[in-house]
Amino acid sequence: MKAVVFESLENMVIREDFPDPELPRDGFILKVESVAICGSDVRIFHRGHINVKPPQIIGHEVAGIVYRVGEETTEFKEGERVVLGADVPCGKCYYCLRGHQNNCTRAIAFGYQLQGGFAQFMAVPRDAIDAKIVQRLPDNLSFDEACLTEPLACVVNGQDLSGIYAGDTVAIIGAGPIGLMHAMLARAKGATKIIVSEISEKRLEMAKNFDIDVLIDAREKDPVEVVLRETDRLGADVVIVAAPSGSAQAQAIYMARNLGTVNFFGGLPPNTKEIPIDTNRVHYKEIFVHGSHGSSPKDNAIALKLIITGQVKVGKLITHILPLEEINKGLKLVESGEALKVILKPWS
Numbered sequence: 001m002k003a004v005v006f007e008s009l010e011n012m013v014i015r016e017d018f019p020d021p022e023l024p025r026d027g028f029i030l031k032v033e034s035v036a037i038c039g040s041d042v043r044i045f046h047r048g049h050i051n052v053k054p055p056q057i058i059g060h061e062v063a064g065i066v067y068r069v070g071e072e073t074t075e076f077k078e079g080e081r082v083v084l085g086a087d088v089p090c091g092k093c094y095y096c097l098r099g100h101q102n103n104c105t106r107a108i109a110f111g112y113q114l115q116g117g118f119a120q121f122m123a124v125p126r127d128a129i130d131a132k133i134v135q136r137l138p139d140n141l142s143f144d145e146a147c148l149t150e151p152l153a154c155v156v157n158g159q160d161l162s163g164i165y166a167g168d169t170v171a172i173i174g175a176g177p178i179g180l181m182h183a184m185l186a187r188a189k190g191a192t193k194i195i196v197s198e199i200s201e202k203r204l205e206m207a208k209n210f211d212i213d214v215l216i217d218a219r220e221k222d223p224v225e226v227v228l229r230e231t232d233r234l235g236a237d238v239v240i241v242a243a244p245s246g247s248a249q250a251q252a253i254y255m256a257r258n259l260g261t262v263n264f265f266g267g268l269p270p271n272t273k274e275i276p277i278d279t280n281r282v283h284y285k286e287i288f289v290h291g292s293h294g295s296s297p298k299d300n301a302i303a304l305k306l307i308i309t310g311q312v313k314v315g316k317l318i319t320h321i322l323p324l325e326e327i328n329k330g331l332k333l334v335e336s337g338e339a340l341k342v343i344l345k346p347w348s
Helices: 039-047 126-130 149-162 177-188 201-207 223-230 246-252 279-284 297-308 324-336
Strands: 003-008 011-015 028-036 061-069 081-084 121-124 134-136 169-173 193-198 214-217 236-241 256-264 288-291 318-323 341-345
Touching: 003 324, 011 324, 039 324, 061 149, 081 149, 134 297, 149 177, 149 236, 149 256, 149 297, 169 177, 169 223, 169 246, 177 193, 177 236, 193 201, 193 223, 201 214, 214 223, 236 246, 246 256, 318 324, 324 341
Parallel strands: 169 193, 169 236, 193 214, 236 256, 256 288, 318 341
Antiparallel strands: 003 011, 028 061, 028 121, 028 341, 061 081, 081 134
């Protein structure tokens, strides 16, 4: 099959003769129709990952067609259109048994321990079927939109933890694809004012196509002052940091109202120094600060419903569609901020 192999740091090799994956007796082979590039794929490309052992095929935002089924597989049939979640939880550990599968202590993931989707075919094992991370797609939903279910599921998890309600003011730092997904989901939940701050000129321009009430160019204006001005000096009900920036995390504390919530959604680079946080402000204003990462099978199911019903229009995020062979171009587009979501097509 055709595949892109992560051979070593900053070395993606396009192979036309990579061995086809072996058909699991109790799983199936997926024919990959669309796979999106995630920011984490860019990080793996540059820095690697503890759970990615080269040579490996990465990519975990995947939708396609059930191509062959194992002889012991009854849940899916050849020809069905499906989308995958990324993480395969064990279903048995402390966190899984409490419904927090994204914190599973024994989870494995496509594009990490398991072969990912930057290829024409991939094997889907029994554990993924049992974990309920394989979902059928309606005929009227494109594979390009469907493969964005996984990142939206992470956003669903984050906002469930943050508790966004109808009438809230939500401030988001970062207008990349995740920040814009947060804006769309917050609107779907009934937020009446959405404020987004960004430093990239390219992303500020693209963000104008989304339903955002106040868009802040953080190069020219103080985002904290703008948020306070827009909220009668109270601050936002929820502040989401959707950027890998320690200074943005520190800044977010000053954007939140008394009893407000701050979500550190974006992870920081591993060499980041300690971030100074005004803990007295957290203490006296009773601000709730939390992080969020990943998603559960429930979040994936909710995300797909949001896409199917059009409540979150993920198609607006797709700025580039490229053949699989142009993955290096796609990685550069994502890293530079010229793109929001780049979709790769293994069969074009």
